[in-house]
Amino acid sequence: MLTQQQQLKYSRQILLKKIGEQGQVALSNARVLIVGVGGLGNPVALYLAAAGVGKLFLVDGDIIELSNLPRQILFSEQQVNNNKADAAADKLQQQFPETEIEVIDEMFDQELADYYLNEVDLVLDCTDNINSRYLINKLCVQSKIPLIIGAATGFDGQHLMVDPHDDNSACYHCLYPSSEKAPANNCQTAGILGPILAIIGGMQALTAIKYITDNKIPTNQLSLFDGLTNQWQQFTIKKNSQCEVCAKETTMQPPLNKH
Numbered sequence: 001m002l003t004q005q006q007q008l009k010y011s012r013q014i015l016l017k018k019i020g021e022q023g024q025v026a027l028s029n030a031r032v033l034i035v036g037v038g039g040l041g042n043p044v045a046l047y048l049a050a051a052g053v054g055k056l057f058l059v060d061g062d063i064i065e066l067s068n069l070p071r072q073i074l075f076s077e078q079q080v081n082n083n084k085a086d087a088a089a090d091k092l093q094q095q096f097p098e099t100e101i102e103v104i105d106e107m108f109d110q111e112l113a114d115y116y117l118n119e120v121d122l123v124l125d126c127t128d129n130i131n132s133r134y135l136i137n138k139l140c141v142q143s144k145i146p147l148i149i150g151a152a153t154g155f156d157g158q159h160l161m162v163d164p165h166d167d168n169s170a171c172y173h174c175l176y177p178s179s180e181k182a183p184a185n186n187c188q189t190a191g192i193l194g195p196i197l198a199i200i201g202g203m204q205a206l207t208a209i210k211y212i213t214d215n216k217i218p219t220n221q222l223s224l225f226d227g228l229t230n231q232w233q234q235f236t237i238k239k240n241s242q243c244e245v246c247a248k249e250t251t252m253q254p255p256l257n258k259h
């Protein structure tokens with residue numbers, strides 16, 4: 001049930017037939033974990049809190065650096081050297097007091113996953129390195145938690161949703177079985193522009209909202225964005241039946257309902 005205040009506040013979302021009051025209630029009950037509160041995690045957390053997501057878990061062990069500010073739009077110069085998850089939570093809590101925020105000021109690892117993945121409906125990978133991406137993918141597949149992956153470097157970005165509830169859903173490891181073929185996402189060496197992160201982070205937040213509100217998400221769809229030509233390209237990827245991460249996992253258990 002929404003309060004009168006919530007009805008008013010979220011009225012433009014509720015007006016959307018594919019969201020409605022039911023969708024808004026689902027958003028307020030949703031628990032979403034965001035790994036990486038940098039260039040992608042900033043817009044993702046901002047849009048999900050603004051949309052009325054009930055609880056956000058922000059995971060980041062990094063501190064804010066001056067060179068982060070042109071794209072990590074939640075942070076100010078006064079917050080340089082503060083922990084990113086902590087600083088983002090401060091800002092979001094002021095702006096969206098309805099959203100509960102839990103700060104995890106550490107790097108994501110197996111131990112955190114064991115504890116937190118049971119607590120959430122959805123994970124968003126907003127990290128900037130390939131090792132984290134493989135790890136998060138593996139842990140989400142093992143725990144059967146849907147994962148929305150975003151990545152960006154230079155003028156390019158990519159987006160992929162992995163849904164372990166769907167036996168045919170390819171995972172990140174199916175797409176890049178070895179790290180040599182995966183894009184080396186390193187903004188320190190390649191550079192990056194804020195709006196590219198806003199576009200990819202916006203796409204991740206949109207997918208998250210659609211997922212939570214029970215709208216259809218295209219599976220096995222890799223979306224690539226080229227910020228120089230402003231073009232999106234969609235590729236259909238296939239689940240690798242030999243994938244060492246997801247192939248054996250999906251045969252062990254039947255698909256679960258997501259809530």
Ligand SMILES: [Zn+2]
Pocket residue numbers: 170171172173174175240243244245246247
């Ligand atoms: Zn796989």
